[in-house]
Amino acid sequence: MPRKQASSGKSSSGKKSGSAPSGVRLWLRRIVRWGLGLALAGAVALAVAVGIAVQRIPSFEALKKSPAGQTIRIHAADGTIFLSLGPNYGRWLTLSETPEVMQDAMVAVEDRRFRYHPGVDPVGMARAAIFAVEHYGTGRRMQGASTITQQLARNVFLSNSYTWSRKLREAVLALALEWKFSKDEILELYLNKVYFGGGSYGIDAASRRFFGHSATDMSLSEAAVVAGLVKAPSRYSPTADAQAALGRAGVVLNTMVDAGFITRSQADSAKPADVELASETGQNSARYFTDWALPQLDMLIDEGNEPLDVYTTIDLGMQRAATSAIQADVPNGAQGALVALDRDGAVRAMVGGTDYVASNYNRATQAVRQPGSAWKLFVYMAALEAGYKVDDQLVDEPVTIQGWSPRNSSGRFAGPMSVRTAFAYSVNTIAAKLGSDIGFSSVANMARRFGITTPINTHPSMVLGSAEVRVIDMTAAFAAVARGGVSVHPYGITKVTTADGRLLYQREADRGQVLVDHWVAAGITDLLQTAVNTGTGRAAQIGRPVAGKTGTTSSNKDGWFLGFSSGITTGVWMGRDDAKPVGGLQGGRSPARAFADFMRVAVAKRPVEPFDTEVVLPEWQLEEDDDAWFGAPEDGSGLVDENGMPIELPGAAPLPGTEGEAQPAPPGEDGPVLNQQWIEEQTGRRPPQPEAGAPKAAPPIRVPLPAAPKNGTPTAPKAVPPREPSPNAGG
Template identity: 60%
Template sequence: MARAPAPRSSPAARPAWRRRLSITLKVLIGLGVLALGALVTAVYIAKAQLPSFEDLKSSPNGQMIRVHAADGTVIVSIGPSYGDWLPFDRIPAVMRSATISVEDKRFYSHLGVDPIGVARSVKVRYDRGRWVQGGSTITQQLARNVFLNNQKKFGRKFREWILALAMERKFSKSEILELYLNKVYYGGGAYGIDAAARKFFGHGANDLTLSEAAIIAGLVKAPSNYSPTADAQAAVDRAGVVLRVMAENGDISPTEAAEASPQEVKLAPEPRQNSVRYFTDWALPQLEMLIDETEKPLEVWTTLDLSMQRAADAAVRKNSPAGAQGALVALDRDGAVRAMVGGKDYVSSIYNRATQAQRQPGSAFKLFVYLAALEAGKTPESTEVDGPVSINGWSPRNSSRRFSGTVTLRTAFAYSLNTVAAKLGQMVGFTTVADMARRFGISSTINTQPSMVLGTSEVRLIDMTRAFASVANKGVAVTPFGITKVTANNEVIFNHEVDRSRVLVAPYVAAQMTDLLQTAVNTGTGRAAQIGRPVAGKTGTTSASKDGWFLGFSSGITTGVWMGRDDAKPIAGLQGGTAPARAFAQFMTAAVAKRPIEQFETEVTLPEWQLEPDEQSYFGEPDDAVFVDENGDPVAAGGVPAQETYEAGQGVERPSARSERPVPEVDPGAPPPEQQLNQDWIDRVTGRDPRQAPPPNQPRNQPPEDERPYQ
């Protein structure tokens, strides 16, 4: 008897897990189809939006900036540099092979994204706990370099995949490789293999050897780490990796790999960086405040005078003491920076001591003390008693270690008498002096302790030079600037306009200050700064000869010079009237050589006979400047309270070179003796040639109501 067939299971009897699995698979398949459709759609949309091959060839990476001197000469090009564009058939085969081997060995087989490379990257990420390998193909790298950035985010990575797939649909493999090798960044500002070959080896990419191609191909992974100019050994080691991979892939034979010698590759010498870079490093960051353009190539026109820059560089190098640094800034009458030297050697130190360093100015700070006194009603002929003075326990003394009785302000300024400066500061108020310094452009912190009149507040050279330039400009503010014009694609997008509207002091005050400054050069501490034409200026020397300054002006050019050690250690013999004044004179002689001689409309009166200076006075004696501790109390060098130092008679003693001609002590309360001048003495003190008649004295500046123009 035949058995009846078993009844079939109904759908309801099927296990629940099978139903859920079936539904899940269908949903996943549906989502996959939708995702694939979305991906294909996104790829073709991206393909339609991609620029043409010719457009991509002509589009630069990054912003090029060419900087011009005042005469139009290009002094530096900043930004990406490009060599010749090499078509695919002109790119050396070893360069193509080296790049593909080390960057994307399945370049000719994938569709723009390499699933194997991605999987390997994920595995390494899992093993090491961080992203080490990106798994990016050459096409992906090209898409990132041209269209995206280097942020390691999934959103950016997804866009990179879309673009890479789209580029593979639009361009051939040879076109992609041509774009890549001509546009990828190889370090040192070089984009493309030709620029890299010229930078590192001194010749074009047409003539690359196997070893050179291996070095360049190895740079893409980390241009800053493997750059031959930054780390030659790292570049050689990386090239060895490239050669080994090429041999493993069959692009070269093991013998060729063994015979290649990356360590024997001769590198092109680095171009010499001169002091012009101090100026461009200061000026170019200002572009962010002047313009908004960040993509178009820029032409930046500056104020730098190349002949003056060369003269400034030579003056600083020649006159700076051994082991010391030097800095110089020269401003034209409108504030244009004509020369800037931030140190003796830019290659060894890019630190700009002209604009960044803050140092004590010594007696050069007395400019603001006397400006405040002149504005308060004093005149160069006003008298003060050079005698003992004590202000809140602080008792300054003069470098000559003596007092000279009643003297004019002209004499006191010419010989940098500390006691008179202290009395003037007390008279007008130390806060008033600080306000005057701030008014004239001192941007650093200024203390208001009594010792501040001797220059205990740290200042910048460019700020001090600006202050002296404002005095030369008849009391009208001078603002230093280095950029005159900026163009983008021949369109002017910035033009500098000089502001001449801000008056700092009345013209008569500036004229009287010029009178004092000219006297300091003609007969006082700044005598070494004479250049055969009218010069006005002031020396500055800090305690223990740590800093030497000279600042002055002539024929429309104002120049500031600073010298000292970066570690602020003393320098034997450094005084404002020696090396800095000589550097000033050397530079200014060249700087104003082609400018007409300009007379100051002030009368230079010789100091009183009893203050006939000794040789040391001509070189700007240290100012016995003191420091201010954390409580604001004056402290001398070494941490000894200033008043104790002065009362004990300590300090730097320098024997007079003319001690055989003693100057009699003068009773501070006695009237000045009758002056007894003769022509021999005048010629000796002023250094004038007796065969040449001195220029006639100009009329004395009158009170405020007489504001005659002057230079």
């Protein structure tokens, strides 16, 4: 019996061991059958879809006559049509008329396996899938999968919106195009319909647009420039960024060598830098705005062919004023940018340079530059949120933080002062102390909170504005302060309709998010208003309450002024594209003047709006003899601002060799008395009480001071620390 049981056990064991592999094989066979069934069903469905698409695709001759691109009418905020954009066509070129170098350049850079795939490229799709896996979660799109045939399908039949459903339809149409047309016909359609920027569709239109002649005479260098535009027409446009266009042309030439279309010696002999560009005409500064706003249509609507009416936020009067202000105030050899936002983020004016015809590179939205002391907005907001008050006392004195010693160019320090005074005169040591106390990461977090998306470091010198930022982002941050600490997102499109009035998009009101408590926004507004009334931003005064901040970087490479009044927030930047120094460029001069010139027009028809915080006159500490300003330079050289420049006192005689700049009045001219009675009279707390029988102005101090503005706060000068050092000084 035991032996039988043992034998029986082995038999049972053997049966069990054999059943497991049998079950796995069964499930594998089922999975294979299901996979083959699904693949077959998918193939049938795809074939049906392609067959239907083939029947619906127009003939080759019909496609040649069809329009390539939309006609778009752009409306200003008041409904006025200020720009109509439509396709710019050249002559239709057959493939035999198209230079071979142009054909080869386009195939090499856009679809090297064009002659071998059926409309979609499995190799390219695999490469794109690997890219998507490697960059999953970074927000970057899948790249490298679109063939020339797919691009043609997208340009002719679809929109540029990036969705999986659109990509699937694009693939079906590409297969259908390959089924219906020959490779030569597809390439001819593509070369005559692809978009090259500047409103130009097709190689002939692009050649006439950029080179002033037909594409039939295109050289290898010109072909490389044009072929490089397809990937990003606005980025690689030779009229927008010549260096980017040349760099991209070099990539095209190297790709042609790799693909075997040209030799290395031919590529080396090509000189894209020597290509002569045709002069542009008929453009204006409003195109900076439309170039920024219109690409957003791809995210707002899914309509690729029908004529559109696009209603925008731009105010044409403000736009003209912004253009005039930039052109009038930018120093010779420099560039300028201006962005003006309404209280909800509506872009009312946008200027990206001094001349759109000369350069359509939008410095208001694309350029990244150091903001200098304008960055202190985030430093002081973080300090206020951490518990500092505007009247707290700090000491302007030598300080070293992690081996970095912020300094003033004169080497002098003003001693005790309030947070308000330190902000008004942009004292570097105080900003460094605040950053060290609250933590530089807190400052970075505050900037992130207010919409700064460019990289930010947490080195001590970051408090002086060493991080690079965009003008539109900094303007939005100041607009959020003006809104009481509620976020502001710049936008330019309010509504989109078809030509027959069918609504495609309507913007919904954005209530924003609370970024800081209201009292923090009120406190920083107090500081910003003081900076304009008595500090470095006095040139930005416009006769009504203004809050703002200047910014100047090392060697005057960048000058900024950002501020707000009566619901309009404006940011101004000036500098050279190559970041070389500009003589005399400080935030409190040309940028502040441009701000004032623009804002006087922008808010002229708006009611005066006092800020929801009381601005108190900064502390005035007088010498015992009542005859000198506290902290005044001992060498008698006069008062200086944050940039080491003499303070310009309104109403005084011009300095030698200057025009419109002021200096203290000569001996013998009287000014108001600097005492408590005068302060109370200027702030409206006490009516003027001249002595009986005495002249109206007979005070003992001979420093002329400006009259109080309408908001009741006097704009008296004060001794200030000298010019701030480089944002990277010592760091």
